[in-house]
Amino acid sequence: MQLDVLTRLNAERVARRAAILVTDLDGGAQRVVCEADIAADPLADLLARRLASGRSGIAEVEGRQLFLTVQAPPVRLVIVGAVHISQALGPMATALDLAVTVIDPRTAFATPERFPGIDLVGAWPDEALGAAVPVLDRYCAVAALTHDPKIDDPALAAALRAECFYIGALGSKKTHAARVARLAAAGFAPEAIGRIAAPIGLNIGAISPAEIAVSILAEIVAVLRAPRDRAAP
Template structure:
């Protein structure tokens, strides 16, 4: 790989931006396509599909064999709420290669003993989330069931490019949440991004089952897009 391509690829990686290195297998020529440039690329559909799957591999285009090296940032899951569901979610999320971060200002809940080996912030969400830098490779879940904590966190998530935003609570609880967010200036389209009640509809009851339903919905949003996640619910 040429030094300039490697330098650009490393810069995209450091900035948590996706890119695809296109290599002509026979001729050896290479070019780098940043995610922001895909729409104008002649291979746009193929590149989008590879990014969606997060998978490198061989393709054919215009009679040429090309190898696509796909670079996507590690997917992060930011959870507001150091609750039982969050605890159950940790081992499952790790098995899915999700980088989990827990945020909860309630120091009685947000302890290293309850969340060993997990990045843990016992701070208010509106203080810590801007530092974490929510981006389009971040899934967000609000699980405290406390508007004083969840609402500012959801506001931060809705202002970001998070590919998934979910919130715990019944339909009645969410209706009140919608009214509060609308009063805070969020329009209908922004509020509609929130998956609530959170998780796939699998009849989940226990913390582990709820965690499973949430992670299933996150994977659907990641691999199928928002419409796919809606269809799976």
């Protein structure tokens, strides 16, 4: 691998931006396609599908063998609210290799005993996320689960500003309508607010906290793996 290729890949990795290394197996030529440049690339459809799947592999294009090495940032899940659903969702997400953080200022709920092995932040979301713990970006999912606007709204606002790939919020249609009004009053455009999945999770008839957690995680995976517009924000 040439030094300039390695340098560019490392720069994208450090910046938590995805990239694909395209290697011509016939001639050995290599080039890096950054996530923001995929839409304009001659192999746009192929690269978008590979990036969505997260899987590297061989592809044949016009009679030539190409190896596509997918480099994507580790996916993070920020759960807002140390509630019963979160207790089920955290281990499930960890099993899928998502890096999980639970944020809740109510430290009586956000305890290691209730969330063993999960990164806990006992602070208000605006304080926690404002300090970049954890960092929100396009490879983060945010699930707001407290039903408390004082806790959920700042997290949702931060997720919208960061253009997280998935943003979901627990609550009824009536609850969400009030939430939409608050976010609109805070200056968010209808298109941005419309990105919030509410009620959160796939409609599978979930009732128990564990079932709701399954529906949320399934929706996160569905959004993550669907090819989408990956132009830079």
